[in-house]
Amino acid sequence: MFSFHGGIHPPENKLTTRTKRIENAPIPHRVFIPFSQHTGIPSKPIVKVGDLVKVGTKIGDAGGRVSVPTHATISGKVTEIKEYPHPALKERTLTCVIESDGQDIWDEQIKRRNIQDFDQQTLINIIAEAGIVGLGGAAFPTHIKLSPPKEKPIETLIVNGCECEPYLTADHRLMLEYSTEIIEGAKLIAKIINPKRIVIVIEDNKSDAIAKMREAITDFLIPITVLPIKTRYPQGAEKQLIKAVLGVEVPSGGLPMDVKTLVQNVQTCYAVYEAVNFNKPLVEKVITVSGEVKEPKNLKVRIGTPIIDLINFCGGYLTQPAKVILGGPMMGLAQYDDELPIIKGTSGILVFTDSKIEDESACIRCGRCIKVCPMNLMPCEINSFVRLKKFDKAKSYNVLDCIECGCCAYVCPANIRLVHAFKFAKNEIWAKQ
């Protein structure tokens, strides 16, 4: 079975939601849509307070090349455009607040269309206009990823269906319920980048999804295969995934295209399918709500929906929550307020009631962090440099290669907050450059 070096296998905790069909979450009364939900330049607002919008109405233009437009995700009235707290960024960011009219009227342009004669550039434009970003979590504008420089042709398109984070089952359900759409989406991406093969990679704990995706494969110009790989965290991390599938390493500081590869998440493929076939912008996505909620679910949610709305739809908190996390337990972001919105990069909501944070104790040099680091770093050594504020040394020990997967902190018997230290070190190093 293909895999990568290092990593961990935390308890999966996926059983509560893996068999639950994707439900449509109720249309929220109010959405908070930040103009910055992607890596790159925020989009520029093109609506003003009081404007009426429909689902899919563009409310923000792309702010530059590495940027995507933003769309209304419910129909109603724009009530505020001001800075609000953001679930992933430190600073408050410009956010569009839309009050629902209760109608859920969709933009008339969103309907099935004939896509026969769309050429590559048209497809790229459609994807850019639809506001599609990498939905695995990084939220990098997809149209940029699909436009690699000419000297870096893509040979392999990897469709990432690993979903290696515990608790999350959204991608799993999507593969079961929308397998054809995902494959059609992958084919559209293949049309743009002309790879030699498409490999759909799924962890072997999702055998039903593996079977379903295999069934859904239809004849295409290039071979499409489903490759089951070992269930191991962080199998879905881009670099580890490529290593597992192709046996090559993306060079330090490089991108997958440096090894002629492009990785797209299954949700991104699905979004591309919808954008091209229905002219539908990215207004909703599938997430998992799990942990200490009454009824964990997989939900199709409108972007901008406040967390608390979705938790209430899942029956509410089981008890007083201690931690609300957007994303998985390994890399997700703990939120200080459950009124913050779901954004494009959100893959799940997790509620934990136990938030006891153990005190750090001294590093005993056990070396567990080194054994699990999928990037082959020496977390314990880097941490000791960071503590002494020796950022140059931290850099020479490749702290910038850290993918923040959290394996080291997960196994650390001394409870040292290694990821925290590395994020801090990276910021310090970048600030100097």
Place this chain on the structure above:
Amino acid sequence: MKKLVVSTSPHIKSGITVKKIMWAVVIALMPALFGSIYYFGLRSLLLVGLSVVTAVGSEALAQKFFGRKITITDGSAVITGILLAFNLPPGVPLWMPVVGSAFAIIIAKQFFGGLGYNFVNPALAGRAFLMISWPYFMTAKWLAPNSGYLAGFDATTQATPLTLLKNTLNIIKDPKTTAEELAFAQKIIANLNSLPVIKNLFFGNVGGCLGETSALLLLIGAIFLLVTRVIDYPIPVAYLGTVFLLSLVLPTKTNVLFQIFSGGLFLGAFFMATDYVTRPVTKLGQWIFGIGCGILTVIIRIWGGYPEGVSYSILFMNLTTPLLDRYTRPRVFGTKKAMRLDCYGK
């Protein structure tokens, strides 16, 4: 608004803690402790008890004195106490484990910053301190196993097999040795290589330090630590493997099994060379560390002044740990070669 906790990811933990690791090591040392009580009597328990109580007490006192958090429940001082006692001849006076333990914890451990910061294994430092300060007690107070001995100085003494070997070899080398003496010496050597002696070495029915004699009982504890992944295999394998190979090719005058099972080799290879704090953290570093320990042990045994070389070998290799860590960095994902010197050359 609800009060929510915000912390950096990851939000789940494996559940491995320093405490669990340390107490696992304590458990792993128990078979050897029971063996020691069986072979050398309750005096073993007394010495270990005194050593542990002193270690824990000194840790608490030192931490209080330095204004550090008191961490005596983490089990690390208990391990040091047990290991220090395990490295003493069973006949030593009762104040020796007390002095040794106090030295180990206060000087070798807490003076350098406490757990995680000491550069040599505290128990071995304590032993080395006793060895150079009171060599008579440390090299002459051997007891014969099963001597039914509880307290006092009336027990049968018996040299350790390695001491016997060293002394005998010295007699053979001495030009003044008569032919009669020579023949007797040869007989002793032959006896040391005999199957019953090897068997006794394996089960622990020989003279030696408190906790080092039974290879079998130490092995049981070691397997527990290996299976629970508290310790890794490279150091013990490299250490024992090196001693094994070198004993095959070098003039030890004994067979390989004698060299492997005698002295503190098992105790050292599984429980002291594997001490996290003082061994390298990289896998390659650990292999080199283990091999180094093996080479030094054999050199000391054959050509050194001491009959046994395990503790000094490990102490010496402890000093190389920072260098080994620096020069054996693993190759970072996506890089051609490990960046080794660039941060030191500038």
